[in-house]
Amino acid sequence: MAVWTLGLNHNTAPLDLRGRFAFALDQIAPALQGLRHSHTRHPEAAILSTCNRTEVYCASEAPQVDHTLDWLARAGDVPADALRQHTYVLEDGLAARHAFRVASGLDSMVLGEPQILGQMKSAVRAAEDAGALGQTLNQLFQRSFAVAKQVRSSTEIGAHSISMAAAAVRLAGQLFEDLGKIRVLFVGAGEMIELAATHFAAKNPRSISIANRTLERGEHLAGRFGAEVMRLADLPERLHEFDAVVSCTASQLPIIGLGAVERAVKKRRHRPIFMVDLAVPRDIEPEVKGLEDVFLYTVDDLASVVEAGQANRQAAVAQAEAIIDAGVQSFMHWVDQRNPAHGVVPVIQELNAQAEQWRADAVAQAQRRMARGESPEAVIEALARALTHKMLHGAMAELNGASAETRAQVAESVRKLFLRA
Structure with missing residues (x-):
């Protein structure tokens, strides 16, 4: 049985290219169906899509990497040759090692961050619900979860990690003298926004508001922080009220445009606006970054902040890699035992x-x-x-x-x- 991974991440591809290959959870099932039927052999498959990476995991009797690349290129409407320059392909033991490192937070922009494990579990559930997860990939992912748990409990890899949300608060603190005096708007109501709201709420800002496409979900999150809820449609007319804006939705197109921000800056009489776009694809038009009095940061801009303190955790990396090595060896032994050529399965x-x-x-x-x-x-x-x-x-x-x-x-x-x- 062959296992392979095709992916692009924050190290290999720029933000706007990654945005072309972002899959919302409700897009995973049809994407997996199209992926499997595009191959000559219908492989087991799973898609992991986050703000920092899109990865396709497959397993079949024989590798079909070129078919996987062609399918992904079509999905993002990018020529296959152009996409190839920004992707990585890993097979068998290297694919297993990569999955274990991703689950353990060793391949993240934030070394040791825990969010990726939950995102990987969601990707596996989506693949299972779509009927695309077979015995081999199920073993790969279940073992990756077990390895991640061991790394988390046995090493200091996650100690003092700075999440994207915490990094956003740190940057806001560099712009505003007192975060207790600012008005903060969160756009969206997903996991990343919930995490960001938790970090900002700890600073006791003057007010917190949440704008979401569906009020019910926005109200549920707002109840945790005593926040106001507003409709997404009202955002352009109210943008000037807020000193800090953090956005992360699943929209495929920007929802905060250059014109809306220009009008907000004018109404604020050029008081600064701090903006963080955690979405992939972007929620905020990139041209906004060129405006005076607007401080816009994307997930890639936060890299230098989240890297702070990573040197203190490098000593734990070797220990984590040893745990991963053992996990890879065990998984490949499991795969080898099921190779019909070895006569073990019969x-x-x-x-x-x-x-x-x-x-x-x-x-x-x-x-x-x-x-x-x-x-x-x-x-x-x-x-x-x-x-x-x-x-x-x-x-x-x-x-x-x-x-x-x-x-x-x-x-x-x-x-x-x-x-x-």
Whole structure:
């Protein structure tokens, strides 16, 4: 079984290119269907899409990397040759290592950040719901979650990590002398906005407002922070009221345009506006960054902030990598055992079938003896003796029939199979 990963992330592709390959959760199922049917063999598949990366994980009897690249290029309306320059392809053990490192936060812009693990679990649930997750990818991801848990509990990799939300608060504190005097607007009501609102709320700003396409979800989040809720449609007319704006929605097009920000700056008489666009694709038109009195930051702009303090965690990276190495070795051994060319799978299937037949025969015989009125103790004893005899018969026959040359080897094999816990 071949496993491969095709992806692009904050290290290989600029923000606007990554935006062309962002998949909202409700787009995952149809995307996976199109992906699988675009391959000559319909592979197992999963798509991980976050603000910093889009990765396609596949498993099939043989690798089909070019088909995966062609499909992704069509999905983002980008020539395959152009996309190839910004992507990475990893196969088998390297693909497993990458998945384990991603889940553990070692491949994130914020070293050790925990959000990626939840995002990966959501991607796996989406693939499972779409019927695209088979045994091999399920094993890959479940093992990646286990490795991530071990890394988190056994190392200091996540200590003092600065999340995107915390970085936004730090930057706002550099612009405004007192965050307790500012009015903050959050656009969207998803996980990242909830995290950002939590960090800003800790600074007790003058007011918090939440603008969302659906009021019900916005009201649910607002209730946690005592915030005002407003309709997204009212945003252009009210933008001037806010000193800080943090936006992260699943919109495929910008929802805060240059003209709206220009009017807001004019109404504010050029008092500064701090803006953070955490969305991929962008929520705020990039031209806004050129306006005076507007301080706009994207996820990529936050890189230098979140990197602060990473040197203090580098000592834990080696320990985490050792845990990942062991996980990769275990996963590849699992994959290798299921390679039909090695003949292991048919043997396992035959063993299971034989054991099931023995069990069924023993139970049927026990039921007949019970029906004849024999005592339960006698029936259980006979059942156990019959099963034990059947399990040991083959080993005994091999030992008794072995030649002088092979007897020692057969005896050692029997010891491994039957005499070691």
